[in-house]
Structures are given as structure tokens and as C-alpha cells.
Amino acid sequence: xxxxxxxxxxxxxxxxxxxxxxxxxxxxxxxxxxxxxxxxxxxxxxxxxxxxxxxxxxxxxxxxxxxxxxxxxxxxxxxxxxxxxxxxxxxxxxxxxxxxxxxxxxxxxxxxxxxxxxxxxxxxxxxxxxxxxxxxxxxxxxxxxxxxxxxxxxxxxxxxxxxxxxxxxxxxxxxxxxxxxxxxxxxxxxxxxxxxxxxxxxxxxxxxxxxxxxxxxxxxxxxxxxxxxxxxxxxxxxxxxxxxxxxxxxxxxxxxxxxxxxxxxxxxxxxxxxxxxxxxxxxxxxxxxxxxxxxxxxxxxxxxxxxxxxxxxxxxxxxxxxxxxxxxxxxxxxxxxx
Amino acid sequence: xxxxxxxxxxxxxxxxxxxxxxxxxxxxxxxxxxxxxxxxxxxxxxxxxxxxxxxxxxxxxxxxxxxxxxxxxxxxxxxxxxxxxxxxxxxxxxxxxxxxxxxxxxxxxxxxxxxxxxxxxxxxxxxxxxxxxxxxxxxxxxxxxxxxxxxxxxxxxxxxxxxxxxxxxxxxxxxxxxxxxxxxxxxxxxxxxxxxxxxxxxxxxxxxxxxxxxxxxxxxxxxxxxxxxxxxxxxxxxxxxxxxxxxxxxxxxxxxxxxxxxxxxxxxxxxxxxxxxxxxxxxxxxxxxxxxxxxxxxxxx
Numbered sequence: 001x002x003x004x005x006x007x008x009x010x011x012x013x014x015x016x017x018x019x020x021x022x023x024x025x026x027x028x029x030x031x032x033x034x035x036x037x038x039x040x041x042x043x044x045x046x047x048x049x050x051x052x053x054x055x056x057x058x059x060x061x062x063x064x065x066x067x068x069x070x071x072x073x074x075x076x077x078x079x080x081x082x083x084x085x086x087x088x089x090x091x092x093x094x095x096x097x098x099x100x101x102x103x104x105x106x107x108x109x110x111x112x113x114x115x116x117x118x119x120x121x122x123x124x125x126x127x128x129x130x131x132x133x134x135x136x137x138x139x140x141x142x143x144x145x146x147x148x149x150x151x152x153x154x155x156x157x158x159x160x161x162x163x164x165x166x167x168x169x170x171x172x173x174x175x176x177x178x179x180x181x182x183x184x185x186x187x188x189x190x191x192x193x194x195x196x197x198x199x200x201x202x203x204x205x206x207x208x209x210x211x212x213x214x215x216x217x218x219x220x221x222x223x224x225x226x227x228x229x230x231x232x233x234x235x236x237x238x239x240x241x242x243x244x245x246x247x248x249x250x251x252x253x254x255x256x257x258x259x260x261x262x263x264x265x266x267x268x269x270x271x272x273x274x275x276x277x278x279x280x281x282x283x284x285x286x287x288x289x290x291x292x293x294x295x296x297x298x299x300x301x302x303x304x305x306x307x308x309x310x311x312x313x314x315x316x317x318x319x320x321x322x323x324x325x326x327x328x329x330x331x332x333x334x335x336x337x338x
Numbered sequence: 339x340x341x342x343x344x345x346x347x348x349x350x351x352x353x354x355x356x357x358x359x360x361x362x363x364x365x366x367x368x369x370x371x372x373x374x375x376x377x378x379x380x381x382x383x384x385x386x387x388x389x390x391x392x393x394x395x396x397x398x399x400x401x402x403x404x405x406x407x408x409x410x411x412x413x414x415x416x417x418x419x420x421x422x423x424x425x426x427x428x429x430x431x432x433x434x435x436x437x438x439x440x441x442x443x444x445x446x447x448x449x450x451x452x453x454x455x456x457x458x459x460x461x462x463x464x465x466x467x468x469x470x471x472x473x474x475x476x477x478x479x480x481x482x483x484x485x486x487x488x489x490x491x492x493x494x495x496x497x498x499x500x501x502x503x504x505x506x507x508x509x510x511x512x513x514x515x516x517x518x519x520x521x522x523x524x525x526x527x528x529x530x531x532x533x534x535x536x537x538x539x540x541x542x543x544x545x546x547x548x549x550x551x552x553x554x555x556x557x558x559x560x561x562x563x564x565x566x567x568x569x570x571x572x573x574x575x576x577x578x579x580x581x582x583x584x585x586x587x588x589x590x591x592x593x594x595x596x597x598x599x600x601x602x603x604x605x606x607x608x609x610x611x612x613x614x615x616x617x618x619x620x621x622x623x624x625x626x627x628x629x630x631x632x633x634x635x636x637x638x639x
Contacts, residue, residue, distance in 0.1 A: 049529065175621045290582070324452065
């Protein structure tokens with residue numbers, strides 16, 4: 001997608017003027033992809049005033065671009081480091097310059113170690129599978145429950161609906177720590193330590209997801225449409241799946257993205273509730289390896305921590321780059337709702 | 339369409355009652371995985387396990403013990419200091435770049451926005467591991483860099499530099515996310531307001547401070563609020579750093595580390611439960627107070 005900001009493409013502004021209500025373009029799902037992209041570009045041009053009008057001193061744009069460039073370097077330095085050092089042997093990680101490659105090229109050897117149980121602390125590929133399983137089940141569950149409940153809160157006013165919604169929002173104020181430790185204590189009592197469901201089920205409870213879905217239903221599923229479907233004799237379940245859900249897709253995708261990432265990156269809950277390494281997700285496994293590598297003399301784990309970290313972040317970065325328009329739209333929801 | 343007011347409202351009521359079934363699956367999970375554990379934590383915090391005599395009711399003694407523990411409070415003070423530095427620094431950087439990209443006064447804005455957001459996809463564990471390698475006192479490339487600039491003997495993991503190091507790591511992790519939220523908020527500032535100001539020859543910095551900043555204030559308030567809750571629970575970064583440098587991060591470095599070590603390493607679950615309840619109440623109190631304060635000043639709708 002091209003960046004047309006500040007270039008003042010007149011054709012695009014004309015299109016923008018001809019199309020009112022640009023901000024709700026996420027809701028219109030029936031449109032062609034190209035038309036949507038054009039509208040989005042037009043929207044961006046429309047809301048950006050040509051730079052020349054600001055009356056800036058010459059060189060300001062260059063200066064600001066340089067500052068942004070410097071911050072981009074700061075952001076990319078650790079990523080570059082982990083990519084480069086995933087190709088190094090243990091000795092070279094410590095002895096050679098951190099930001100350039102060194103011989104021998106050890107990437108494939110390091111990578112193959114991810115399939116082995118080195119030193120008996122666990123196998124990376126198993127942790128990867130566990131993480132994917134927890135993230136898919138927990139993320140899908142959280143999204144489904146949030147979509148149901150968000151729709152219920154947004155479009156029905158049953159007895160206690162307001163109180164229940166405020167209670168859900170209040171749960172946002174309670175720190176994760178103060179919720180996770182009690183969960184661990186309860187599991188210890190209920191013999192749920194090391195249980196798959198002990199990890200997945202609490203991950204499905206997402207007050208943020210419910211809040212976002214409620215806001216999204218409010219702006220994208222018209223009450224009249226639901227009433228019309230009711231007059232046609234459709235049942236509530238059918239209306240939800242056939243009428244409301246298709247309109248909720250962008251919000252649904254955003255909540256799915258947020259929930260999957262939340263489970264993928266979760267550290268505190270699995271750290272507490274799993275004490276056998278065959279159950280670990282990536283975060284806990286990598287934490288264990290780092291600790292062992294430093295403090296138990298298992299220095300051969302260092303290259304595995306490095307390549308393991310790289311393999312952990314690649315799927316998520318890829319997911320974010322592919323689904324950009326959903327996190328952008330989703331975060332917008334979070335800010336306009338205030 | 340309908341026979342009368344009564345008929346209509348009865349129809350709506352019956353219809354609305356059915357809506358609860360959409361909420362029930364969530365409510366069941368909410369009760370089982372939030373309310374019940376919290377209740378159990380409160381219950382168990384009122385007991386004490388003894389080697390001789392088993393578990394006995396001990397009333398508020400776990401609470402008084404935690405509240406009198408200098409270990410617990412030193413962690414609380416530390417995360418408050420940490421929050422007072424990390425959050426303003428990060429929000430200033432985030433607001434600066436959000437404004438720059440919103441105005442379009444830097445080139446390649448879209449690319450930069452995407453790059454800045456990447457750390458959000460990196461788990462805190464991996465972020466902390468990467469930075470630990472970079473800052474490591476003996477081999478870390480950042481130490482070589484510091485030496486090259488004349489700061490020889492810099493140790494980023496020393497007791498005096500460990501907190502600034504943690505702040506840098508967290509700023510790396512979260513600035514992009516905050517920037518994107520501020521950017522989307524800035525994008526919703528009406529264009530004609532800004533255009534009118536430009537026609538009046540208002541200088542750009544004045545437009546930013548007097549027009550844009552007040553209009554995105556709700557988003558900033560929300561970010562301060564979310565970041566404060568997050569900062570007070572600081573855990574992953576100091577824990578991972580402690581693997582690389584055991585000396586500078588004590589077992590009670592932050593309240594969450596204190597709770598973790600009390601529950602797992604020391605196996606004093608009753609005491610940890612009391613600590614979790616206290617920490618929860620402290621954070622809820624801080625966030626509620628800030629909400630009420632903002633509401634009174636009419637900033638939070």
C-alpha cells in the first residue's frame with residue numbers, strides 16, 4: 001500500500017469528498033477490495049493537511065525523519081541481534097562482534113537442536129506445539145465468548161445486564177497478578193496443576209474482548225436490522241449467526257488477534273501452574289533455559305535460547321504484518337470508546 | 339404494527355430476557371475462573387499452615403505480617419518510582435511520534451509506524467532475554483558501545499543501573515503500542531479546526547499544544563491508567579534479568595516477584611494469598627482514585 005500522506009493527490013480528495021462516512025468503512029463487508037483500499041487511501045489524504053501549509057522551517061522534515069529513523073534503529077537493534085546470533089556457535093555469540101556474522105555458520109545446527117531434548121530440560125518443538133494449542137484454543141474461545149457476550153450486552157437489556165457489564169469492566173481494574181495467584185492456589189487445591197484446561201479456560205475470559213465487541217456491535221449492527229429479521233420470524237440464534245456475525249467480522253478478527261497474542265505471550269500463569277516441562281509453553285521454556293544456561297553451567301543452551309527466541313517471535317510478527325488493518329482498526333475502537 | 343403499548347413492551351421484555359443466554363457462557367467462566375479463585379484466596383489468606391497443628395484460622399495475621407513486611411513495601415515503593423519515570427518518558431516519545439506521523443511532517447510515516455509496533459508482538463520473556471544479551475556486562479555489545487563512547491567500566495546490571503535498564507526494555511516493548519493508540523486518536527481530530535487555525539497563522543507548536551493535545555486527552559488519560567496498572571505489576575523483565583545477573587534483583591524486587599517467591603519458593607501460600615489481596619486492593623484503589631479524580635475534573639466521560 002502506498003503512502004500518500006502529504007502529497008495532496010487531488011483525485012483522491014475528490015473521491016473522499018464524494019464518499020461521506022469514510023470512517024465506518026470497516027463495517028461494509030460487501031465491497032470490493034480495491035474500492036476499499038482506494039477509500040482508505042482517500043481517507044488518509046483527506047485527513048492530512050499538505051505539509052507546505054504548516055509554514056515549517058526548511059530541514060524540519062529531514063530532522064523529524066531522522067529522529068524517527070533513529071527510533072526505528074533502537075526498535076530493530078534487538079531483532080537484528082537475534083537474527084544474526086541465531087547463526088552463531090555458543091563461543092561466537094560471546095566472543096565475536098554482536099552485530100555481524102561469524103564463521104562457522106551454525107544456523108541449521110542450532111535449529112536442529114530445537115527438536116532435541118538437550119540436558120533434559122525439555123524439547124523446544126514440544127513447547128511450540130503447546131503454545132500453539134493454548135493460543136488457538138484460548139484465543140478462539142475468548143473470541144467466541146466475547147462475541148456472544150458483547151452482542152448480548154449491546155443489543156438486549158435483560159434484568160441485571162447493566163450491573164453485569166459494569167462488573168465485567170471492573171474486572172479490568174483488577175491486576176492480573178491478583179487474579180493469577182489465586183487461580184494457582186485454587187488449582188493446587190482442585191488438582192488442576194499441569195492441566196491443559198487449567199491454562200486454556202481462564203484464557204477464554206477476556207473482559208477487554210467483551211468491551212471491544214460491545215463497542216463494535218453498537219457501531220456496526222443496526223437495531224432495525226435485527227428487528228426486521230425478528231419480524232421475518234428468525235430465531236435469536238439464527239439472527240446472531242446469519243445477520244449480526246457477518247457485520248461483526250472486523251471486530252471479531254481484532255479480538256481474535258488480541259486474544260491469541262495474549263495467550264502466546266502469557267508468562268505468569270503458565271509459570272505458576274505447570275511444573276513438568278512437557279506442558280510448558282515457549283515463554284516458560286525459554287525462561288527456564290536462560291536460567292539454566294547462566295546458573296547451572298549448561299552453557300550449550302545459550303545458542304538454543306537465541307534461536308528459540310527468534311522462532312518464537314517470527315509467527316507473531318508475521319501475523320501482525322499480515323493482519324495490519326485489524327489491529328489498526330481495533331486499537332481505534334479502544335481509543336474512541338473513551 | 340403492534341396492538342398497543344402493553345403488547346409491544348411485553349414483546350420487548352420477553353425478547354430481551356432471552357438475551358441473557360448470549361452472556362451466560364461468559365458468566366459461567368467469569369465466576370469459575372475469577373470470582374471463585376478470588377474468594378478462595380481471601381478464604382485461604384485467613385488461615386496459617388503450621389508444621390505442627392496443621393492449618394489453623396489466624397484471622398488477619400497474614401495481612402498484618404504483609405503490611406509490616408519491609409520486603410513487601412520496598413517493592414511497592416520501587417514500582418511506584420519506576421512508574422513515575424517510565425510512563426512519562428514513554429508517553430512523551432509516543433505522543434511526539436504520533437503527532438509527527440499524524441501531521442505527516444516526516445517521510446515514510448506508514449513504514450515507521452509498522453516498525454515501531456513490532457515489539458508489541460514480541461513476548462516480554464523474549465524481549466527481556468534479547469536485551470539481557472545486549473546489556474550483559476562482560477560480552478554485551480552495548481557495553482562495548484559504552485566503552486567506545488568513553489564510559490569505560492559501565493555495568494548495566496549494577497544495582498544503580500538495573501532499574502534504568504528495565505525502563506529502557508519496557509520503553510522498547512510498549513512505546514509503539516501507545517504511539518498507535520495516540521495516532522488513531524489524533525486522526526479523529528476534525529480537520530477544519532486545524533485548517534482554521536492555520537488560516538489564522540497559528541504556529542504549528544501552538545496547534546499541537548492548544549488544539550490537538552486537549553482533544554486527545556481522554557486517550558492519554560486511558561493510557562496513563564493502563565500503563566500504571568501494568569507498571570505496578572512489573573515482573574517478567576526483572577525476573578529474566580535476575581537470571582543473567584543474580585545480584586541486583588532481589589527476591590522481593592517488585593511486589594509481584596515478592597508474591598511469586600513467597601508462594602512458590604518459600605511455599606507460604608497463605609501469606610502470598612494475603613499479599614495478592616493487598617496488592618489487588620492497592621492497585622484498584624489507585625486506579626479508582628484516578629478515575630474519580632478525572633471524573634470530578636470532567637475529563638473522563
